[in-house]
Amino acid sequence: MLPNVIVLISDCLRKDHAYDKTIMPFLNSLNGTFFENAYAIAPNTHFAVSSMLTGKLPLSISLTWKIDKQKKQFMITNFLPDHHKMFITGNVITSSYYGFNHNFDFFEDFLKESNKEKLNEKIENIETFWTNIKKNKFISKFRFIYNIGKQIKKTMISLTKFVLPNQNININLKERCNKIFASFFDNLPDNKSVFSVLHLMEPHAPYCSINIDKHLIKKVRKVTKRMYAHKNLTQKEIKFLKERYTEETIDLDKALNGFTKKLKEHLDWDNTLLIIVSDHGEAFNETGYLTHPSQKISNPQHIKVPFIISGGFAKNLNLELADNKLIWNKDIYDIVLSIAKGNHQVKLKTQEFITGIDKHNEEHFMCSYFFPEKKVLFEGKENIFGLNNEYTKKIKKKIENENFNCNK
Numbered sequence: 559m560l561p562n563v564i565v566l567i568s569d570c571l572r573k574d575h576a577y578d579k580t581i582m583p584f585l586n587s588l589n590g591t592f593f594e595n596a597y598a599i600a601p602n603t604h605f606a607v608s609s610m611l612t613g614k615l616p617l618s619i620s621l622t623w624k625i626d627k628q629k630k631q632f633m634i635t636n637f638l639p640d641h642h643k644m645f646i647t648g649n650v651i652t653s654s655y656y657g658f659n660h661n662f663d664f665f666e667d668f669l670k671e672s673n674k675e676k677l678n679e680k681i682e683n684i685e686t687f688w689t690n691i692k693k694n695k696f697i698s699k700f701r702f703i704y705n706i707g708k709q710i711k712k713t714m715i716s717l718t719k720f721v722l723p724n725q726n727i728n729i730n731l732k733e734r735c736n737k738i739f740a741s742f743f744d745n746l747p748d749n750k751s752v753f754s755v756l757h758l759m760e761p762h763a764p765y766c767s768i769n770i771d772k773h774l775i776k777k778v779r780k781v782t783k784r785m786y787a788h789k790n791l792t793q794k795e796i797k798f799l800k801e802r803y804t805e806e807t808i809d810l811d812k813a814l815n816g817f818t819k820k821l822k823e824h825l826d827w828d829n830t831l832l833i834i835v836s837d838h839g840e841a842f843n844e845t846g847y848l849t850h851p852s853q854k855i856s857n858p859q860h861i862k863v864p865f866i867i868s869g870g871f872a873k874n875l876n877l878e879l880a881d882n883k884l885i886w887n888k889d890i891y892d893i894v895l896s897i898a899k900g901n902h903q904v905k906l907k908t909q910e911f912i913t914g915i916d917k918h919n920e921e922h923f924m925c926s927y928f929f930p931e932k933k934v935l936f937e938g939k940e941n942i943f944g945l946n947n948e949y950t951k952k953i954k955k956k957i958e959n960e961n962f963n964c965n966k
């Protein structure tokens with residue numbers, strides 16, 4: 559039987575928190591490889607997770623973070639024909655609306671549930687409206703009117719999606735990891751190897767432990783609102799937020815303990831690889847900004863990520879890293895596909911690209927990618943885009959227009 563591969567993506571989990579034994583004692587008790595120099599391939603969920611699932615650098619296949627037609631052909635799911643492929647996500651960004659469900663056998667994004675009233679009802683109304691139109695004999699006779707109607711329907715549905723109640727910024731709508739874990743165990747197949755991605759919202763803002771004192775929730779809401787509105791927060795408020803973030807990380811560690819125990823009951827642990835990683839880190843004003851904006855990347859804790867390869871199967875793996883031992887979170891792609899092909903010797907090819915970090919200040923490497931006026935090496939060539947290059951301008955414009963920022 560092929561090994562099971564479970565990838566846990568913990569949204570916004572900072573490396574310093576993850577590797578702190580006082581905050582995450584269980585995580586740090588796991589056997590396996592803990593990479594010390596792992597970086598996010600992008601400073602936000604959008605580009606990071608789509609790169610992790612396609613193995614490609616952000617913007618290298620298409621100019622969007624969504625899993626569009628071009629990206630679909632590289633989706634990891636295409637290359638795992640013999641695994642039962644599952645993706646369960648608590649993050650709107652990696653929902654089916656943005657194509658992240660491509661080729662998964664089981665996909666759950668909980669949108670149906672949390673948006674039942676606002677979203678599904680609207681889509682249903684449009685569908686009913688359209689069915690009635692189709693019944694009209696006059697319209698069915700004229701193909702072009704029918705096609706125009708179809709276009710209107712498409713536009714109406716896409717406009718409806720903009721009213722998605724954002725579970726990423728609402729405490730009540732926030733999907734907790736225990737629900738994701740429960741869905742995973744409920745939907746495990748019998749006698750089939752599993753490849754599963756679980757995208758957890760701990761400890762993404764609004765930072766709030768499930769066990770928080772009730773009187774504190776009001777304050778969490780107030781400060782979070784101010785944070786999202788980009789108000790200047792006081793040192794006290796930032797400290798308050800970070801404390802809530804830490805509490806949520808502690809929750810996550812406890813949940814991971816329960817998850818791993820259950821995993822050992824349900825799956826053959828010796829034949830299971832458990833990868834724990836985050837899409838990016840989180841900033842708490844160390845360099846003058848909060849959360850994880852893509853416009854500012856001057857804080858290493860914003861882009862440093864935990865990267866842990868555990869599970870009983872990990873002992874069979876031989877990870878060959880570049881000399882400087884740096885790794886991207888998108889390297890899960892190569893690791894997973896190597897294992898699926900029965901190749902336990904995994905060569906990671908990230909050194910060339912990362913050279914840019916050493917040569918010019920590490921804090922600018924991602925900026926250079928998104929904002930190429932900052933010079934760094936990129937895939938061995940200096941600043942391949944060039945500031946006045948048409949392609950650079952196109953990318954910048956596209957990012958400005960399209961980058962749906964989960965901080966807003």
Ligand SMILES: [Zn+2]
Nearest residue numbers: 569570603837
């Ligand atoms: Zn994220």
